[in-house]
Amino acid sequence: MTFTATETDADAVAGSNSETNGPLTAQVEQSGWTTDDVMMALSALNVLMFAALLYLSIEGSA
Structure with missing residues (x-):
């Protein structure tokens, strides 16, 4: 998806590129x-962190 600004004035374009002074397209x-x-990846990471905490405790x- 590409966004192009129609206004080329750097002050009017919120995301203007300071090097080229033109509109930023991303x-x-x-x-x-x-x-x-x-969510599954975060849950797996949560289980691993709990296991590490349990092991260290x-x-x-001892």
């Missing part, structure tokens, strides 16, 4: 990850 790539994928008390 292409944003979308990830293939769904919300469920992200057991090893620290």
